[in-house]
Amino acid sequence: MSSVLKVRNLGFAYPDGHPALADVNFAVEAGERVAVLGPNGAGKTTLVLHLNGVLSGGSGQVEVSGLKVAKPNLKEVRRRVGIVFQDPDDQLFMSTVWEDVAFGPANLGLRGEELSMRVKTALAAVGMEHVADRPPHHLSFGQRRRVAMATVLSMHPDILVFDEPSSNLDPAARRELAELILSLGLTTLLVTHDLPYALQLCPRSLVMNAGSIAADAPTASVLSNGELMAANRLELPFGFDPATTGSSVRSRA
Amino acid sequence: MKAAHAHSFYVHEQGRLHCLPPECKLAAALLFILAVVATPREAFWAFGVYALLVLSLSRVANISFGAFGRRLTLEIPFLAFAFLMPFFGTGSQVEVLGISLYREGLWAGWNIVVKGTLGLGTSIVLAATTQVPEMLVGMERLKVPRTFTAIGGFMVRYMDLIASDLHRMKVARESRCYDPRWIWQARAVAVGAASLFIRSYERGERVFMAMVSRGYEGNMPGAGAPIALRSQWAMCLVLPCAGALVAVSAWWGLR
Structure with missing residues (x-):
């Protein structure tokens, strides 16, 4: 298997000197779905913003499908890394859904029929073709999150990165989104506080704390390790047992 | 609770103006308003013709007279200044309903009220027949x-x-x-x-x-829809041409 994402010795401090990442190392192989878990302020979002070069200037290196994240490569890197941000209202800023989904590929230079095909295919992948002409702010939150996914799918990314995909979704929309992520079959990095969601979607998890990787292990074993969980301020919802749920997820897979 | 949507002035019942390209409607509205503004304030008949034109368009746009009137009330706060003008100023005075008003202030107030109202009326027709996203596309096509x-x-x-x-x-x-x-x-x-x-x-x-993150480098991608036909431009430009004709006639009449 080839690595889609390689992060080596990544370190970063904000201009005020506050260290956000320290010696982060991991790789994600093609087709893998990996969860990034950790408490608030652990550096998860800072890490995500390094993957496509929105943040840079620290130490270490990030590679996407063999391409180094550096200024001359940023356009291609941003095509390869599709980030779905936590709040779809940050991601959907154009007047209509169609224009929003076309924004990325148009920035890559696509026009005409090729651009239309990209938009149609991406909207079809998330089941949102019927809202193409509507303004994004007229959609429900769940629909907006799906359209936000389409805005990066239209760029044909090598890896999808989700920042808290299940936040603010009702249970049905949460389940539908999980089914959609599974059906896409893309290499996925999923940043979340929703541990059952991580167990359902990602066989492997990275635990981050204070800017470092505290653990890199199968999700079921991370969630079953009470000591590791407590040390990293991770807690399961009341009544949730990763042992029984984990085995049912494995048997369905 | 959701806030009111920003384009609540749009009339969803499709009229003949709805299907015209936004750039034509925008250009026509702007040129018509310029013609109104350029009309001498003394030419009462010209403003009557303009009002008839705007009211006819509002009917074609499927706006009821009630809704049109309610939307016109938007200008009331902006007209407060115009209503005060006759009370302050210099020069000759006239008696109106027992109140002494300045002649020049009356003319200036009338000028603002009539031209402002006609401008707003035209904008109401435009907003009722053009969705906001279309308006932005129209502006792009007009090289804004x-x-x-x-x-x-x-x-x-x-x-x-x-x-x-x-x-x-x-x-x-x-x-x-x-x-x-x-x-x-x-x-x-x-x-x-x-x-x-x-x-x-x-x-x-x-x-x-x-x-x-989606490759933005300082330039927004353009709108890809087809541009307006000559016949559509011709249809829309009837209004500003009529406006220009009225304005020129009004100036001619004052000579």
Whole structure:
């Protein structure tokens, strides 16, 4: 298997000197779905913003499908890394859904029929073709999150990165989104506080704390390790047992 | 609760004006308003013709007279200044209903009221037949710099969000028994407005990050829809041509 994402010795401090990442190392192989878990302020979002070069200037290196994240490569890197941000209202800023989904590929230079095909295919992948002409702010939150996914799918990314995909979704929309992520079959990095969601979607998890990787292990074993969980301020919802749920997820897979 | 949508002036019942290209409608409205503004204030008949034209268009656009009238009330706060003009000024005075008013102030007030009302009436017809996104596309096709149309687009897109933020803050204040009666009790409102500004600024940064993540390098992609036909341009330009004819005739009549 080839690595889609390689992060080596990544370190970063904000201009005020506050260290956000320290010696982060991991790789994600093609087709893998990996969860990034950790408490608030652990550096998860800072890490995500390094993957496509929105943040840079620290130490270490990030590679996407063999391409180094550096200024001359940023356009291609941003095509390869599709980030779905936590709040779809940050991601959907154009007047209509169609224009929003076309924004990325148009920035890559696509026009005409090729651009239309990209938009149609991406909207079809998330089941949102019927809202193409509507303004994004007229959609429900769940629909907006799906359209936000389409805005990066239209760029044909090598890896999808989700920042808290299940936040603010009702249970049905949460389940539908999980089914959609599974059906896409893309290499996925999923940043979340929703541990059952991580167990359902990602066989492997990275635990981050204070800017470092505290653990890199199968999700079921991370969630079953009470000591590791407590040390990293991770807690399961009341009544949730990763042992029984984990085995049912494995048997369905 | 959701805030009212920004384009509530749009009439969904399709009329003949709805299907015309937005750039033609925008150009026609702008040129017509320029013709109105260029008309001498003394030519009462010309303003009557303009009013007839605007009212006829409002019918074609499927706006009821009631709705048209209600929308016109938008200008009332802006007309306060015009109504005060006859009371202040210099020069000769006239008696109207027992009140002494300045002649020049009366003419200036009338000029503002009639031209402002006709301009607003034209804008009401435009807004009733053109969705906001179409309006932005029309502006782009009229070669308005894309940075301006992008700013307009963001404003429309985020107006609802900011309005609902504002509403939630108001509910949160009222839920804690906040009921200001005097100006010195308004501190919470002022602080709330400041925090809304900071939140909007932070959202702006997040939106920019999301744009950069999708390859944005400073230029917004253009609208790809087909441009207007000559026949559509011709149809729309009938209005400003009529306006120009009336304005020229009005000036001619004053000679």
